[in-house]
Amino acid sequence: MLIPFKAIDWRDNKIILLDQTLIPASEEYVAYDCVEPLIEAIQRLVVRGAPALGVAGAFGVVIVLDEAHRKNWSHDQREKALDALGNARPTAVNLGWAVEKIRKLISLGRDAVLEGAYQLAAEDKQSCIDMGNIGADWFIKTLGEKPLTFLTHCNTGSLGTTGTGTALGVIREMHNRRLVKEVYVDETRPLLQGSRLTAWELMKSNIPYRIEADGAAAMAILSGRIDAALIGADRIAKNGDSANKIGSLSVALACHAAGIPFLVVAPESSVDRSLETGSEIHIEFRSDEELTYFKGVQVAPIGAKTFNPAFDITPAKYISAVITELGAYEISMGETL
Numbered sequence: 001m002l003i004p005f006k007a008i009d010w011r012d013n014k015i016i017l018l019d020q021t022l023i024p025a026s027e028e029y030v031a032y033d034c035v036e037p038l039i040e041a042i043q044r045l046v047v048r049g050a051p052a053l054g055v056a057g058a059f060g061v062v063i064v065l066d067e068a069h070r071k072n073w074s075h076d077q078r079e080k081a082l083d084a085l086g087n088a089r090p091t092a093v094n095l096g097w098a099v100e101k102i103r104k105l106i107s108l109g110r111d112a113v114l115e116g117a118y119q120l121a122a123e124d125k126q127s128c129i130d131m132g133n134i135g136a137d138w139f140i141k142t143l144g145e146k147p148l149t150f151l152t153h154c155n156t157g158s159l160g161t162t163g164t165g166t167a168l169g170v171i172r173e174m175h176n177r178r179l180v181k182e183v184y185v186d187e188t189r190p191l192l193q194g195s196r197l198t199a200w201e202l203m204k205s206n207i208p209y210r211i212e213a214d215g216a217a218a219m220a221i222l223s224g225r226i227d228a229a230l231i232g233a234d235r236i237a238k239n240g241d242s243a244n245k246i247g248s249l250s251v252a253l254a255c256h257a258a259g260i261p262f263l264v265v266a267p268e269s270s271v272d273r274s275l276e277t278g279s280e281i282h283i284e285f286r287s288d289e290e291l292t293y294f295k296g297v298q299v300a301p302i303g304a305k306t307f308n309p310a311f312d313i314t315p316a317k318y319i320s321a322v323i324t325e326l327g328a329y330e331i332s333m334g335e336t337l
Contacts, residue, residue, distance in 0.1 A: 049160015
């Protein structure tokens with residue numbers, strides 16, 4: 001399936017990002033050749049999604065090398081910048097993983113670093129294809145070769161990868177096989193990655209969809225409207241516990257109650273086998289203003305306290321399978337990663 005946009009590109013020694021904070025109102029690309037603005041862009045969610053963050057981090061290493069050369073940074077200054085880049089989004093394991101992987105090539109020279117970043121991006125693109133096929137085959141094996149209605153949360157498509165996507169990549173492949181009735185898209189508060197980004201991608205790909213409030217997901221699932229739900233992941237522990245956008249756990253619990261499949265789709269680079277369980281995953285908390293203001297308009301009393309985790313952790317027992325580019329792990333049946 002041809003994707004009519006690029007979330008990340010590299011041109012003229014700059015990393016080019018499609019500003020996802022502006023979608024769907026506008027499609028604007030921003031170029032970065034300094035690491036501090038790139039880190040700020042990552043933290044503002046100009047680029048987001050675990051695989052895309054990995055690719056941004058990989059090319060970000062080249063940005064650091066070039067900036068260090070231009071400004072005559074010391075070795076310590078360069079290393080400090082690389083550390084800051086790798087830690088810009090602490091829950092998303094792919095970012096730090098990619099920065100560490102590519103920085104190991106620095107001793108081989110800039111060309112080797114740039115080639116490593118291109119290779120990582122190509123591997124991400126291929127992994128999306130593989131996950132799409134493996135996930136589609138899993139659904140056919142489990143539910144039969146028939147059109148299905150899916151529910152998804154947050155954005156797991158081409159905006160969050162360099163390919164067709166993770167969970168949304170599976171939906172795209174099911175659509176290619178004419179096996180998608182409709183996709184229910186959780187709006188995904190407070191930043192609306194579902195209604196802003198996923199709906200935009202589905203619209204561009206002519207895949208039938210409807211948007212629902214996050215609070216409507218359980219009703220949709222328990223009333224029999226949904227055949228299966230699938231999400232991505234920013235970090236997966238060795239036992240299958242999965243950290244994903246806040247609200248994912250609620251979907252998993254509803255699917256468990258309804259007895260329908262709940263899948264996590266993510267590349268192997270999102271699996272952190274150094275963590276035995278999800279209790280060891282660091283959860284990022286975001287600003288009060290994301291909840292107390294909307295588009296610059298105050299929507300809560302001044303001084304209101306908030307609870308605003310960016311992610312929650314779904315225990316493995318609620319996950320039917322974890323799909324990676326290497327296969328389908330039947331987590332709820334006792335398989336481990």
